[in-house]
Amino acid sequence: MPERPDRHLNRLDRLIIVFDRALRGAARVELGSESENPATGVVDDVLDDHERRHSAGLMRVNHAGEVAAQALYRGQSLVARDSGTREAMKRAAREENDHLVWCRARLEELGSAPSRLDPLWYAGSLAIGAAAGLAGDRWSLGFVAETERQVVEHLDSHLSRLPDGDRRSRALLMRMRSDEQGHATRARAAGGVAPPPVVRRAMRATSKVMTSSAYWI
Numbered sequence: 001m002p003e004r005p006d007r008h009l010n011r012l013d014r015l016i017i018v019f020d021r022a023l024r025g026a027a028r029v030e031l032g033s034e035s036e037n038p039a040t041g042v043v044d045d046v047l048d049d050h051e052r053r054h055s056a057g058l059m060r061v062n063h064a065g066e067v068a069a070q071a072l073y074r075g076q077s078l079v080a081r082d083s084g085t086r087e088a089m090k091r092a093a094r095e096e097n098d099h100l101v102w103c104r105a106r107l108e109e110l111g112s113a114p115s116r117l118d119p120l121w122y123a124g125s126l127a128i129g130a131a132a133g134l135a136g137d138r139w140s141l142g143f144v145a146e147t148e149r150q151v152v153e154h155l156d157s158h159l160s161r162l163p164d165g166d167r168r169s170r171a172l173l174m175r176m177r178s179d180e181q182g183h184a185t186r187a188r189a190a191g192g193v194a195p196p197p198v199v200r201r202a203m204r205a206t207s208k209v210m211t212s213s214a215y216w217i
Contacts, residue, residue: 035098037105038175045165055166056112057215058158062173063103064115064214065151068125069096072147075129076140085137088190092144092183099176106169115214128206141192146200148184150207152177 047055070093077089107113115121132143155177162170195203 035095037102037172039102039106039168039171042168042171044167047163047165051163051165052110053112054161055163055169056107056110058162059103059106059110059169059172060112060115061211061214062155062158062176063100063107064118064121064210065154066096066100066103067114067118068121068210069093069147069151070100071122071125072129072132073144075126075131076133076144079130079133080137080140082137085141085190088186089140089144095179095183099172099179102172102176106172109168116217117213121210121214138191138193139195141187141190142194143192143199144187145184145192146195146203148180148187150204151180152184154207154211155180 073089073093073096077086077093080086080089104114133140135143155173159170159173159177162173194200
């Protein structure tokens with residue numbers, strides 16, 4: 001079911017479309033990236049089997065994170081009250097789609113595949129995003145800023161854990177880190193309100209479940 005301009009769709013229509021994407025497996029890559037792959041022209045050192053499997057596990061986690069990010073932004077854009085906020089969420093979702101494409105391509109290069117749980121991450125994150133959006137645009141933007149702050153921490157951890165010779169994955173994660181930091185900065189500048197500590201702890205716990213599962217499954 002293709003997406004149509006918002007002026008032709010009410011909120012229920014958009015909700016049906018997004019859930020349809022989830023049920024049909026929105027974890028798949030539907031579009032090419034709008035930006036050049038940052039790993040273009042980067043050459044790896046030779047990776048042994050253990051290094052290749054480890055890199056694949058890390059990139060599978062990153063791919064799952066991008067699936068979740070797509071859902072979060074789409075869920076939030078569905079219920080955003082302000083058109084500017086809604087367009088900002090859609091812009092971020094397009095950038096996250098670039099990351100999704102790049103991570104999928106890197107997994108294929110490493111001889112691996114995305115997490116089989118990706119549809120679950122999408123559906124759950126869609127619901128979380130919609131719930132955050134219903135709290136109001138300022139809270140929704142604050143949720144984005146906190147989410148991206150935690151993602152940057154997560155990417156820093158992966159950059160330190162990648163095999164030294166895996167230069168292509170490193171190039172991807174460095175670009176993704178820059179983009180995620182930009183999302184957080186823009187969300188705060190737009191008036192985002194930081195979530196309370198209990199919400200931040202719940203976000204971190206949920207992220208830990210996803211990352212520990214996606215590495216293996």
